[in-house]
Amino acid sequence: MTSSPLLERLSARLGPKGFTADPVAIAPWAEDWRGRWKGAAAALLSPASTEEVADVVRLCAEARVPLVPQGGNTSMAAGATPDASGDAMILSLRRMNRIRALDADTDSAVCEAGVILADLHTATAEVGRRFPLTLGAKGSATIGGLASTNAGGTQVLRFGTMRTLIQGIEAVLPDGSVWNGLTALKKDNRGYDLKHLLVGGEGTLGVITAANLRLVPAVGARSVAWIGLDTPDAALDLLRMLEAAMGDAVESFELVPRVALDLVLAHVPGTRAPLAEPHAWNVLIEAVSPMAAPSPEKALYEALHSALGTGLAADAVIAANERQAENFWRLRDSISEAEKQAGPAAKHDISVEVAAMPRFMREGSAAVESAFPGTRVIAFGHLGDGNVHFNVGAPLGAGPEWQESEGTRVTSYAHDLVVAAGGSISAEHGIGQMRLAELARLTDPARLAAQRAIKAALDPHGIMNPGKLVPPAPAPGAGSLA
Amino acid sequence: MTSSPLLERLSARLGPKGFTADPVAIAPWAEDWRGRWKGAAAALLSPASTEEVADVVRLCAEARVPLVPQGGNTSMAAGATPDASGDAMILSLRRMNRIRALDADTDSAVCEAGVILADLHTATAEVGRRFPLTLGAKGSATIGGLASTNAGGTQVLRFGTMRTLIQGIEAVLPDGSVWNGLTALKKDNRGYDLKHLLVGGEGTLGVITAANLRLVPAVGARSVAWIGLDTPDAALDLLRMLEAAMGDAVESFELVPRVALDLVLAHVPGTRAPLAEPHAWNVLIEAVSPMAAPSPEKALYEALHSALGTGLAADAVIAANERQAENFWRLRDSISEAEKQAGPAAKHDISVEVAAMPRFMREGSAAVESAFPGTRVIAFGHLGDGNVHFNVGAPLGAGPEWQESEGTRVTSYAHDLVVAAGGSISAEHGIGQMRLAELARLTDPARLAAQRAIKAALDPHGIMNPGKLVPPAPAPGAGSLA
Numbered sequence: 023m024t025s026s027p028l029l030e031r032l033s034a035r036l037g038p039k040g041f042t043a044d045p046v047a048i049a050p051w052a053e054d055w056r057g058r059w060k061g062a063a064a065a066l067l068s069p070a071s072t073e074e075v076a077d078v079v080r081l082c083a084e085a086r087v088p089l090v091p092q093g094g095n096t097s098m099a100a101g102a103t104p105d106a107s108g109d110a111m112i113l114s115l116r117r118m119n120r121i122r123a124l125d126a127d128t129d130s131a132v133c134e135a136g137v138i139l140a141d142l143h144t145a146t147a148e149v150g151r152r153f154p155l156t157l158g159a160k161g162s163a164t165i166g167g168l169a170s171t172n173a174g175g176t177q178v179l180r181f182g183t184m185r186t187l188i189q190g191i192e193a194v195l196p197d198g199s200v201w202n203g204l205t206a207l208k209k210d211n212r213g214y215d216l217k218h219l220l221v222g223g224e225g226t227l228g229v230i231t232a233a234n235l236r237l238v239p240a241v242g243a244r245s246v247a248w249i250g251l252d253t254p255d256a257a258l259d260l261l262r263m264l265e266a267a268m269g270d271a272v273e274s275f276e277l278v279p280r281v282a283l284d285l286v287l288a289h290v291p292g293t294r295a296p297l298a299e300p301h302a303w304n305v306l307i308e309a310v311s312p313m314a315a316p317s318p319e320k321a322l323y324e325a326l327h328s329a330l331g332t333g334l335a336a337d338a339v340i341a342a343n344e345r346q347a348e349n350f351w352r353l354r355d356s357i358s359e360a361e362k363q364a365g366p367a368a369k370h371d372i373s374v375e376v377a378a379m380p381r382f383m384r385e386g387s388a389a390v391e392s393a394f395p396g397t398r399v400i401a402f403g404h405l406g407d408g409n410v411h412f413n414v415g416a417p418l419g420a421g422p423e424w425q426e427s428e429g430t431r432v433t434s435y436a437h438d439l440v441v442a443a444g445g446s447i448s449a450e451h452g453i454g455q456m457r458l459a460e461l462a463r464l465t466d467p468a469r470l471a472a473q474r475a476i477k478a479a480l481d482p483h484g485i486m487n488p489g490k491l492v493p494p495a496p497a498p499g500a501g502s503l504a
Numbered sequence: 505m506t507s508s509p510l511l512e513r514l515s516a517r518l519g520p521k522g523f524t525a526d527p528v529a530i531a532p533w534a535e536d537w538r539g540r541w542k543g544a545a546a547a548l549l550s551p552a553s554t555e556e557v558a559d560v561v562r563l564c565a566e567a568r569v570p571l572v573p574q575g576g577n578t579s580m581a582a583g584a585t586p587d588a589s590g591d592a593m594i595l596s597l598r599r600m601n602r603i604r605a606l607d608a609d610t611d612s613a614v615c616e617a618g619v620i621l622a623d624l625h626t627a628t629a630e631v632g633r634r635f636p637l638t639l640g641a642k643g644s645a646t647i648g649g650l651a652s653t654n655a656g657g658t659q660v661l662r663f664g665t666m667r668t669l670i671q672g673i674e675a676v677l678p679d680g681s682v683w684n685g686l687t688a689l690k691k692d693n694r695g696y697d698l699k700h701l702l703v704g705g706e707g708t709l710g711v712i713t714a715a716n717l718r719l720v721p722a723v724g725a726r727s728v729a730w731i732g733l734d735t736p737d738a739a740l741d742l743l744r745m746l747e748a749a750m751g752d753a754v755e756s757f758e759l760v761p762r763v764a765l766d767l768v769l770a771h772v773p774g775t776r777a778p779l780a781e782p783h784a785w786n787v788l789i790e791a792v793s794p795m796a797a798p799s800p801e802k803a804l805y806e807a808l809h810s811a812l813g814t815g816l817a818a819d820a821v822i823a824a825n826e827r828q829a830e831n832f833w834r835l836r837d838s839i840s841e842a843e844k845q846a847g848p849a850a851k852h853d854i855s856v857e858v859a860a861m862p863r864f865m866r867e868g869s870a871a872v873e874s875a876f877p878g879t880r881v882i883a884f885g886h887l888g889d890g891n892v893h894f895n896v897g898a899p900l901g902a903g904p905e906w907q908e909s910e911g912t913r914v915t916s917y918a919h920d921l922v923v924a925a926g927g928s929i930s931a932e933h934g935i936g937q938m939r940l941a942e943l944a945r946l947t948d949p950a951r952l953a954a955q956r957a958i959k960a961a962l963d964p965h966g967i968m969n970p971g972k973l974v975p976p977a978p979a980p981g982a983g984s985l986a
Contacts, residue, residue, distance in 0.1 A: 128859045172693050183691060186668075199950035205926040209665060209855045209891045211654050211704055211934045212943060213955050213973055218700030222693055373691045377610045409691045444687040452693045461694060468681035472962060473695050479961030480954060491695055 028085045029065060032111075035077050040068045040117065051095055051112050052104060055162075059100035059455060062108035063090070070117045072192060072200060072231045078113060079229065079485075080198025088485045089113045091225035093135065093167025096159035098371070099454025101171060101224050101490050110488070115166045118231060126151050129237040130189060130206055135166025135230055142235075150313065151237040154181040154273075158355065166230050172222035174450035176354075179406045180273045181238065183450070185221050190234035193220050196227065196481040204234045219476070224452055225487040227480045243317035245309045246347035247326060250301030250337040254380035254405065257305050260334050261406050264307070267325040271318045274308035276354050277405040281398060285360040286353050293353055297337045305405075306354050308347075357402055366416040367400070368429040372440045373449035376408040383410065386439045390414055394432055409449040412436060437464060453491045462493035510567045514549060514593075517559050522550045522599065533574060533594050536582045537644075541937060543586035545572070550596045554674060554682060554713045560595060561711065561967075562680025570967045571595045573707035575617065575649025578641035580853070581936025583653060583706050583972055592970070597648045600713060608633050611719040612671060612688055617648025617712055624717075632795065633719040636663040636755075640837065648712050654704035656932035658836075661888045662755045663720065665932070667703050672716035675702050678709065678963040686716045701958070706934055707969040709962045725799035727791045728829035729808060732783030732819040736862035736887065739787050742816050743888050746789070749807040753800045756790035758836050759887040763880060767842040768835050775835060779819045787887075788836050790829075839884055848898040849882070850911040854922045855931035858890040865892065868921045872896055876914055891931040894918060919946060935973045944975035 033041040042048065043065045053060045064087075069075045082089050088110040092102040104110040115135035121142065123132040126149040133142060139153075139160040146152050157163065157175035167173075169191065174183045181187060189206035193216075203217055220230055251257055257277050264272050280302050287293050297304075309318035322340060329335040341347035361367055374382050387399035396417025403410040414432045416424040437447045441464050453461050462470070470493065477484075477492045515523040524530065525547045535542045546569075551557045564571050570592040574584040586592040597617035603624065605614040608631040615624060621635075621642040628634050639645065639657035649655075651673065656665045663669060671688035675698075685699055702712055733739055739759055746754050762784050769775055779786075791800035804822060811817040823829035843849055856864050869881035878899025885892040896914050898906040919929045923946050935943050944952070952975065959966075959974045 128857070174691055178691065185697075195950055195954060197953075199953065201948060201950040201954070203948075203951070206857050207855050207928050207931075208858060208889045209656055209660065209886075209931040210928040211930045211932055212928055212947065213704070213935060213951075214709070214958050215667075215700045215704060216951060216954055218697045219958075222695070222697060227696070373689050375610070375688050376690060404691075407690045446689050446692040446694055448693045449689075449691040450693055453695060465694065466683060466685075468677055468683040469685070469695075469698060471679075471681065472677060472683070472698055475961040476696050476701075476958060479957040 028081060028087060031081055032065065032067060032078060035081070036067060036069055036074060040070060040074065042066050048112065051092060051114065054100045054103045055096055059103045061104035061106050063104045063110055063112045064108055065111045066114060067111050068114045068117045072194065075113070075118075075194045075229055075231050076198050076200050079194050079196065082111065083197055083483060083485055086483050086485060087111060088488045090487050091115065091166070091170070091229045093164030093170075094138065094159060094162035096163045096167070097171065097454055098451035099448070099456040101452050101454030102167070103455065105489055113229065115164060115229070115231070121145055122232065124149060126237070128206075131235045131237055132204060132232060133165045133235060134232045135164060137165045139163045139165065139168060146237055147240060150240050152240050153187070153235055154238050155184060155187060165233055165235070169221055169230050169233050170223060170225050171452045174404070174407070174409070176274050176276060176404070178404060179275055180270050185218065187236045188217065188221055188233050189236055191217050191220060191230050192232040194229045194231055196483070196486045204232060206234050222452075224454065224491040226477060226491045227486060229486075239312040241310050242313040242315055243311050243319070244347065245317060245319040245322045246341040246350050247307045247322060248296035248339050248350050249305045249307065249326065249329075249335045250297045250299070251303050251305065251335050252301070254303060254383045256334055257303055257405055258376070258380050260305065260329055263329060263334065264325050268309060268318065268321050271309045271311060271321065272307060273310045274306065275406040276306040276403060277410065278304040278306060278354060278357070278402050279400060280304070282357045282360070282400050282402045283353065285364050285400070286356045289360040289363040290356045293349075293356065296339055296350060296353070299337065301336050306350055361400065361413060361415070364415060366420055366422055366425045366429065368414045368425065368432040368436070370412040370414075370433065370436050370440070370447070371409075371449050371451040372412050372436070372445055372447060373407070373409040374440065374443045374445035376406065378443060379405060379408050379410065382439075382443050382445070386412065386436070389439060390432065390436055393435055394428065397432065407449075433460070455490060458490070458493050510563060510569060511547060513563055514547065514560060517563070518549060518551055518556060522552060522556065524548050530594065533577055533596065534586060536585045537578055541582035541585045543588050544590035545586045545592055545594045546590055547593045548596060549593055550599045552599045554676065557595070557600075557676045557711055557713050558680050558682050561676050561678065564593065565679055565965060565967055568965050568967060569593060570970045572969050573597065573648070573652070573711045575646030575652075576620065576641060576644035578645045578649070579653065579936055580933035581930070581938040583934050583936030584649070585937065587971055595711065597646060597711070597713070603627055604714065606631060608719070610688075613717045613719055614686060614714060615647045615717060616714045617646060619647045621645045621647065621650060628719055629722060632722050634722050635669070635717055636720050637666060637669060647715055647717070651703055651712050651715050652705060652707050653934045656886070656889070656891070658756050658758060658886065660886060661757055662752050667700065669718045670699065670703055670715050671718055673699050673702060673712050674714040676711045676713055678965070678968045686714060688716050704934070706936065706973040708959060708973045709968060711968075721794035723792050724795040724797055725793050725801070726829065727799060727801040727804045728823040728832050729789045729804060730778035730821050730832050731787045731789065731808065731811075731817045732779045732781070733785050733787065733817050734783070736785060736865045738816055739785055739887055740858070740862050742787065742811055745811060745816065746807050750791060750800065750803050753791045753793060753803065754789060755792045756788065757888040758788040758885060759892065760786040760788060760836060760839070760884050761882060762786070764839045764842070764882050764884045765835065767846050767882070768838045771842040771845040772838045775838065778821055778832060778835070781819065783818055788832055843882065843895060843897070846897060847900075848902055848904055848907045848911065850896045850907065850914040850918070852894040852896075852915065852918050852922075852929070853891075853931050853933040854894050854918070854927055854929060855889070855891040856922065856925045856927035858888065860925060861887055861890050861892065864921075864925050864927070868894065868918070871921060872914065872918055875917055876910065879914065889931075915942070937972060940972070940975050
């Protein structure tokens with residue numbers, strides 16, 4: 023239901039670089055990157071400035087036409103894919119890709135929403151700093167998308183998710199007004215924190231157009247180790263021991279079960295086991311020291327030596343060089359790819375309190391495998407964040423249809439376990455479209471009502487990324503006899 | 505306009521310990537602790553459990569009777585004082601004073617809203633931990649009040665304000681529903697962050713009934729130093745130098761101008777200057793090391809020795825013992841008291857970006873003193889947080905009426921300077937009633953509209969702490985000819 027006059031006004035405002043209604047040009051951005059969610063859009067809008075974004079939002083708000091903000095289109099939850107109606111327009115931030123300021127003295131960078139994460143990494147390295155958040159999609163993911171989804175990754179342990187790294191934001195609100203909150207104030211008690219509302223808001227309350235980001239010193243040296251051990255409990259004890267011995271030098275602590283390592287070794291060419299014997303559980307550790315500081319290797323060596331002595335660790339190896347370090351990381355980073363080749367799986371991105379995670383992994387895995395005979399749980403990832411990817415592989419021989427049938431029941435069952443443990447059914451990937459029904463089913467009614475009220479208050483016409491994050495309220499009278 | 509049936513129902517629900525309508529019992533809680541804002545209340549409600557709070561809120565919501573949540577009643581902005589109409593009831597959280605859980609292994613404490621900060625300090629010390637936030641009112645201030653106002657204090661430099669120390673909260677929302685968000689999840693992307701909305705919300709969106717707080721290792725040793733230097737710029741350079749040399753051991757870095765120290769020495773009995781000669785600026789530093797770690801004194805000594813060598817510092821002394829350390833702190837903590845004895849002043853709790861603070865102090869002070877001849881600026885406090893108390897003393901001989909007349913103009917002028925510098929007119933004290941008009945005058949219209957929309961959405965009947973934090977929308981037609 024896109025009126026032609028609106029398209030003409032948008033086209034005139036944005037010019038040929040900023041506007042297309044050509045279905046061929048739109049198509050790749052109208053589906054999610056895995057090709058599982060296919061939508062349609064009346065136009066692809068690509069403003070080049072905050073003022074252009076503001077005008078686009080205002081015009082669409084007046085015409086009640088929905089907008090789907092989009093960065094690198096790497097959402098794991100179909101959070102940036104329009105629905106199939108073709109009513110919406112995609113609002114791409116990719117042309118807003120300037121780093122407006124980069125200041126090594128104040129350790130801050132002001133980036134427009136379309137700046138690609140890997141480009142920011144390069145720019146900060148050139149001034150002896152780094153932006154300490156990274157993830158697999160860094161070559162496409164944008165600062166705006168990372169901020170809107172409160173992205174995490176493999177370095178959250180020390181520096182936190184996007185939420186803790188964002189010092190200020192600029193955003194266009196759903197009526198087209200611009201809020202400039204870019205100044206990095208350490209203390210500011212002037213009322214409700216809009217920044218924290220928009221971060222993780224998945225574009226449903228407005229469009230983040232720029233962010234002021236915290237930088238940290240560049241890495242001087244890193245030391246990467248692979249450890250074999252018996253239980254997730256021992257892994258958590260090892261993490262606590264390393265933190266006590268090495269302070270915050272440990273930046274990554276990734277848990278890998280034997281079944282995941284075996285899958286990688288079987289399916290990913292050129293990989294080999296780091297340790298002589300297989301172990302029920304493995305941990306990949308990266309310790310880091312800043313420029314001009316001593317390498318963390320000696321401290322890591324001593325701590326691991328002590329862990330081997332007390333039996334906390336069964337075996338351990340420290341990468342002898344960068345190539346070996348990369349090989350260790352490749353084992354961790356290849357798990358998703360190896361899983362894909364091994365057959366269908368129901369995947370869950372869950373969190374519980376850190377201390378509760380080993381027990382959840384033991385008992386939750388046993389419960390799922392007993393309730394769904396033949397399945398096997400592959401739980402791996404960010405143990406130190408209380409966040410693992412709790413994936414359930416289909417029984418041997420199951421076809422791709424398993425995912426939509428039995429897999430859906432497995433997901434409900436696994437999510438019920440998570441909620442019973444006080445955890446979250448979306449630790450880092452967000453809700454998007456994919457987890458909307460599960461969120462509606464499992465969220466505390468008080469919280470759900472508050473979420474809906476906030477959405478309705480700030481976006482009264484429902485034009486900002488509709489159908490994402492906030493489950494629609496039940497129709498009046500639904501479920502009653504009226 | 506409090507109906508009698510409501511009072512009866514509240515009295516029946518809360519019992520004699522939880523309910524009083526006796527004006528004598530209510531009076532001390534109906535005015536702010538400095539006695540500058542005097543209100544009235546129909547009753548003082550003191551529920552002892554979350555369920556009782558929920559019932560109170562639900563009953564008052566149904567009757568459209570306003571509630572003013574209150575902790576220790578130590579607000580610096582009259583944020584917990586009812587208006588003079590007597591329509592509202594005070595909702596005291598002081599009876600909810602249980603520490604529900606205290607876990608040294610997971611470094612967390614779950615406190616009810618009425619737990620007094622000093623009591624939490626005692627309890628955490630007993631298990632070898634500490635809660636790293638402190639302020640002058642710690643003997644009265646409660647966790648609920650500190651959370652609702654996102655309190656700061658003198659230790660924010662390293663561990664942040666309440667916002668960063670709160671891992672989860674439990675709250676009663678304005679319809680009486682209870683949201684249990686106490687679980688300390690490090691990653692949780694299930695939608696708008698209610699926690700960050702309620703923290704700093706000054707009780708206008710609901711009542712925080714409990715919080716899950718982050719603990720840190722207990723202090724093993726501390727080292728306190730007093731440094732004399734020439735400019736605020738040198739002070740900031742010294743902070744950066746100490747951070748580079750000592751990591752995050754520096755937990756307090758308080759700036760004291762000569763005029764403030766002179767006031768203290770003149771008005772507070774038993775105080776003496778720490779350095780032989782007076783200096784234009786002084787810094788009080790506290791460096792801390794955890795239990796079982798070496799004392800920070802040697803590192804602090806070496807860093808200060810180097811700062812004296814390069815001329816960054818003009819003179820410096822490290823406290824030789826705890827008594828001397830306490831005496832240094834007493835100089836800092838007595839500034840407000842000394843100011844009071846020196847005559848009227850217009851006080852401002854402001855922040856700008858940390859790097860911009862020295863310039864703001866230089867240029868802002870000169871501008872104010874030139875625009876208001878005879879005044880003198882006393883700016884002191886948390887330089888490392890970009891937050892100073894920018895107080896303007898009245899000309900010699902001015903009477904107490906100065907504050908309400910000329911003082912108000914000084915405040916507008918000072919706030920204009922802060923806003924022009926991209927700063928905040930309320931760094932840590934909040935808005936309450938006191939800064940409401942200034943907030944309305946100076947807030948970005950987009951932000952103000954969003955604040956009002958959020959308030960109206962979550963508290964549609966306006967019963968939660970009305971007249972605080974959110975400036976009312978102008979009446980329809982106001983300012984027009986209609």
